[in-house]
Amino acid sequence: MGFYKLLFTYYLYRMTRRVRVRFAPSPTGPLHIGGVRTALYNYLYAKKHNGDFILRIEDTDQNRLVPGAEQYIIEALKWMDIRPNEGVAFGDGPYAPYRQSDRKDSYRQYAEQLIKSGFAYYAFDTEEELEQLKAVNQNAKYDAATRLQMKNSLTLSEQEVEDRLNKKEHYVIRIKLPENEDVRFHDEIRGIVVVNTVQMDDKVLLKSDGMPTYHLANVCDDYIMQISHVIRGEEWLPSAPLHVLLYRYLGWEQVMPKFAHLPLLLKPDGNGKLSKRDGDRLGFPVFPLEWTDPKTHEISSGYREKGYLPEAVLNMLVFLGWNPGGTQEIFSKEELINLFSLEQIHKAGAKFDFEKAKWFNAEYIKKLSNNKLADLVKADIEKKFGHIATDYLSNVCGLVKERLVFLSDLSNNYGYLFKSPEIYDETVLSKVRSIKDGLPLDDLIQALINGSENDTIAIENKLKDFAVANSLKTGDLMKFIRAALVGELSGPTIPELILLLGRETSARRIENCFSQL
């Protein structure tokens, strides 16, 4: 009876277990857009189940630390509004600290526990000796077949091991894998995965500098922090069996988190996973924020600086590897939280499509209110053109909103809405010069300034009438006015432009342009 009660309690526990997921990046550089997606999926899953989303910094490789990388990760998550509710920089929960280097001392006991229970051992091999192993046989691994030829606590006498440890000789702790055993586990996305231990090797758990490797630190922290689901990139799938064994040998298998290995983000062209280089090569960002390499000072562009809305990036990203079914593509974060599920995550990698990213951004800009858009571009505009009245900027936004792909397009392509063209471009002038002899400039200016029409149709009609009355082709007149107002031959409709710029300003531009014909 006791057994069944235990079993029941166990299942009840599994069923009611609080969802706790984590995003655990390594601060070895700027957070890649694929990493952002991993964070996003974790976030959505946590929110969907009213669980916790934790940020844990995995900085166990002291050699690869990059200054500023941790701060970058935090800023990127904030910009994307993918906020952990627990973890580094987001408020300590019950399991602080959340930076693995700050938890360094906590891992050794588990490695030693494994030694005591016979699932791990000390290894004293030098770099040369390890190279030697490979030299003999390219495919040789540190495993059941070879470990008895190596210098470790399985081959050395107890006394010698003791001596070496006392002398503070460099050593690592390695897991001792069974020789030939199928390790099987369930992946929420891929189903049952089986790997035999002959394919694996005795991975280092504790490094000679006293730091744990990813495998140990990850398993210990996930256990201690009561992580319920490990949602991470597919690159971890091959080492998942090792982690399963670690949970088992540490006696934690009953509370082992569920695994979900995400498909990778692939290069838009060619093959392989998306990397930093691809962005530089193809001219689109692979990072959420701009990043300057502290060593080389090389700058990598970011979505934020490029003029993307974080909501658009998020919406674009969520569909690279997941789809709720149906044909809707624009979703708010709340809708995504509602719809998200692990079952609908794909198995195959997704090629990153920059054109689609642009489309999402344009859609999100179009949805913005004029005031909100004005708010977002104000700093950029004023940096370039000086102070601009808020009302005016808001009107500008209303006029050009549907023509923008990036926020930065406004200051880059519509400068004439903030500053009059002074010297007109000859290629533009040459296309409207034919009007010079037949246009009564003063009459046009008078008609414009004295007009009181305040809707676009009335202005358009007035200009058309003016053309007819002066035997001008409407098209020629319009083209000239556009050139004068804009400095180019494309843009919003002329009545809209006149209304926005004002009659005085428009008249001055026309006079100025005419004088240059």
Added chain:
RNA sequence: GGCCCGUUCGUCUAGGGGUUAGGACAGGAGAUUUUCAUUCUUCAAACACGGGUUCGAUUCCCGUACGGGCUACCA
């Protein structure tokens, strides 16, 4: 090389034992716009291949090919 994972239009994907295999991006054509952009209409475009199972397979199974990942005292 070995192991693991995968494969629907160019790309992201929906679907799923019987469908005209649907949508979106990009591309073509057209309409609207005096221009450009938007918007609208429209066209083209896919189940990797070979075997099974089945009355029937793009869907299930097995192979092959191809792609991806891993193979460190990196994560």
